[in-house]
Amino acid sequence: xxxxxxxxLTKSFGTxxxxxxxxxxxxxxxxVGLIGPNGAGKTTLMSxxxxxxxxxxxxxxxxxxxxDDLRIRRRTGFVPERMNFDRRATGDSFLRYMARLAGxxxxxxxxxxxxxxERLDIAAAAQKRLSQYSRGMLQRIGMCQALIHEPDFIxxxxxxxxLDPNGVLLVRDLITEQKARGAAVLLNSHQLAExxxxxxxxxxxxxxxxxxxxxxxxxxxIVIAVTMLRGSFDPAAIARVAGAEPKDNVVIAxxxxxxxxxxxxxxxxxTGAGIVDVRRHTADLEGIFRGAA
Amino acid sequence: xxxxxxxxxxxxxxTSIAYVSYVALVGIISLxxxxxxxxxxxxxxxxxxxxxxxxxxxxxPEFSSGTLQLILTKPVNRSxxxxxxxxxxxxxxxxxxxxxxxxxxxxxxxxxxxxxxxxMGTALIHSLADTILICALLVFFGSFTRAYFxxxxxxxxxxxxxxxxxxxAMTRAMQGALGAWLRAHNIVDRAIAAVERNLFTDAPPxxxxxWLLMVLTNAALAxxxxxxxxxxxxxxxxxx
Numbered sequence: 288x289x290x291x292x293x294x295x296l297t298k299s300f301g302t303x304x305x306x307x308x309x310x311x312x313x314x315x316x317x318x319v320g321l322i323g324p325n326g327a328g329k330t331t332l333m334s335x336x337x338x339x340x341x342x343x344x345x346x347x348x349x350x351x352x353x354x355d356d357l358r359i360r361r362r363t364g365f366v367p368e369r370m371n372f373d374r375r376a377t378g379d380s381f382l383r384y385m386a387r388l389a390g391x392x393x394x395x396x397x398x399x400x401x402x403x404x405e406r407l408d409i410a411a412a413a414q415k416r417l418s419q420y421s422r423g424m425l426q427r428i429g430m431c432q433a434l435i436h437e438p439d440f441i442x443x444x445x446x447x448x449x450l451d452p453n454g455v456l457l458v459r460d461l462i463t464e465q466k467a468r469g470a471a472v473l474l475n476s477h478q479l480a481e482x483x484x485x486x487x488x489x490x491x492x493x494x495x496x497x498x499x500x501x502x503x504x505x506x507x508x509i510v511i512a513v514t515m516l517r518g519s520f521d522p523a524a525i526a527r528v529a530g531a532e533p534k535d536n537v538v539i540a541x542x543x544x545x546x547x548x549x550x551x552x553x554x555x556x557x558t559g560a561g562i563v564d565v566r567r568h569t570a571d572l573e574g575i576f577r578g579a580a
Numbered sequence: 581x582x583x584x585x586x587x588x589x590x591x592x593x594x595t596s597i598a599y600v601s602y603v604a605l606v607g608i609i610s611l612x613x614x615x616x617x618x619x620x621x622x623x624x625x626x627x628x629x630x631x632x633x634x635x636x637x638x639x640x641p642e643f644s645s646g647t648l649q650l651i652l653t654k655p656v657n658r659s660x661x662x663x664x665x666x667x668x669x670x671x672x673x674x675x676x677x678x679x680x681x682x683x684x685x686x687x688x689x690x691x692x693x694x695x696x697x698x699x700m701g702t703a704l705i706h707s708l709a710d711t712i713l714i715c716a717l718l719v720f721f722g723s724f725t726r727a728y729f730x731x732x733x734x735x736x737x738x739x740x741x742x743x744x745x746x747x748x749a750m751t752r753a754m755q756g757a758l759g760a761w762l763r764a765h766n767i768v769d770r771a772i773a774a775v776e777r778n779l780f781t782d783a784p785p786x787x788x789x790x791w792l793l794m795v796l797t798n799a800a801l802a803x804x805x806x807x808x809x810x811x812x813x814x815x816x817x818x819x820x
Contacts, residue, residue: 330817337653339815360655367817371646373592380591387584388654432650442653444817 290314290471296345307495313471320482321475323492364433368445370425374418389436403431422449441472479572503569508541512568516561524558582664589668607683614687619696620703623680635715636731638665640722649817659807706783716799723806741776
């Protein structure tokens with residue numbers, strides 16, 4: 288499986304160029320965040336990827352096939368920002384329809400629907416009409432319909448919008464599960480904290496181009512930020528152990544596995560440094576957003 | 581055709597209280613008028629009204645609500661989806677057609693007037709075909725518009741064709757160059773009349789295979805055009 292691949296994608300509406308040569312890759316088992324200011328072209332990019340819009344130029348392939356290939360659609364899940372459907376349908380009947388459309392066998396539909404409703408914690412509302420659902424419940428059922436057929440390529444547009452903190456945690460867990468299952472996930476969100484928590488990479492879209500790309504989680508190493516007590520450390524000794532000069536009283540180091548973090552900290556303490564805080568280091572998305580917007 | 585889509589379309593109708601009430605009303609009225617002399621006169625009009633209501637729901641309104649975007653991420657070919665939605669809508673209307681026909685037949689049997697079955701059968705066949713044309717035209721208009729513009733276009737066109745024929749007749753009767761030109765060139769009248777006859781045709785009183793062929797051909801053409809337009813249509817989400 289080769290994931291989502293976009294090359295030199297351009298899209299205009301009339302004379303207004305919205306996307307100006309986008310290159311994008313989402314590998315299987317990877318979660319890529321798409322951030323950017325309003326009007327940057329995130330929704331247009333998502334629409335092109337899903338085949339809602341025709342591209343002017345460029346190439347979109349998903350697992351080596353065209354994005355509108357029905358074999359790819361069978362393996363695609365999409366959560367729109369606002370879930371719209373026949374509001375008279377119950378949650379259960381809506382999911383059954385979506386599951387059947389997605390190619391789930393009739394005999395399996397009931398089991399999968401019940402499992403998804405339980406997983407998203409809305410089983411109690413299964414027989415209620417969608418018109419009675421809150422925004423958060425609609426968002427949860429939107430997640431259900433996208434994941435019910437265990438897709439390999441998942442496109443999420445603001446999946447946590449309207450969700451309470453429990454819902455946000457649930458969605459975060461679900462995204463992590465999909466990643467662990469090997470799905471390629473593209474997450475479009477304004478909630479930078481969520482993007483930071485779940486994404487391996489983040490792409491900052493501005494003015495129709497990928498203005499910046501940051502790796503938040505490396506596949507082969509863990510980057511940590513160690514905060515030390517001011518005046519307690521020798522910068523040269525810290526640089527020898529961590530492989531990087533401390534900036535102010537923080538040194539950014541990388542280790543191969545979680546088990547190596549404790550060893551790194553022990554070595555830093557051995558140089559005489561007083562350790563105040565150790566945490567996983569990710570890019571400062573707010574800073575990037577402010578700087579690049 | 582996608583059976584899942586057809587089933588869902590029919591389900592949406594038959595689980596609607598308004599639909600069930602309307603079908604019941606069609607049945608009751610058909611039973612009531614079965615005591616009168618003219619067979620197959622009441623329910624075809626009621627069924628046509630239902631065809632407008634049920635037939636205008638696919639595609640256009642789904643585009644505006646965002647439902648379509650959700651569906652198009654599923655492994656369903658656009659043309660198959662469109663045709664299946666039309667088939668589902670037609671099935672839902674046909675339920676009312678058979679309810680009307682059946683109730684009138686029961687009534688006439690009860691009042692010992694079952695001999696009019698040939699006229700009723702003709703009305704049934706014509707009504708079934710007419711439903712297909714109405715739904716096909718509505719989905720064609722919906723394939724390039726949003727919301728319920730399809731039904732608006734349908735009625736504007738229907739009324740507009742009649743009105744324009746009247747205006748042309750008056751203009752033709754007038755003195756002057758335009759009146760003289762229209763009197764000399766009746767192609768304009770004929771063209772408008774032909775469009776009206778093809779799209780908004782009245783069912784003939786007797787079984788007319790030519791009429792049936794025309795209705796079904798026009799419906800097929802409308803569906804082919806709708807499929808072509810819909811297949812190439814962009815459907816951005818958050819469009820409205």
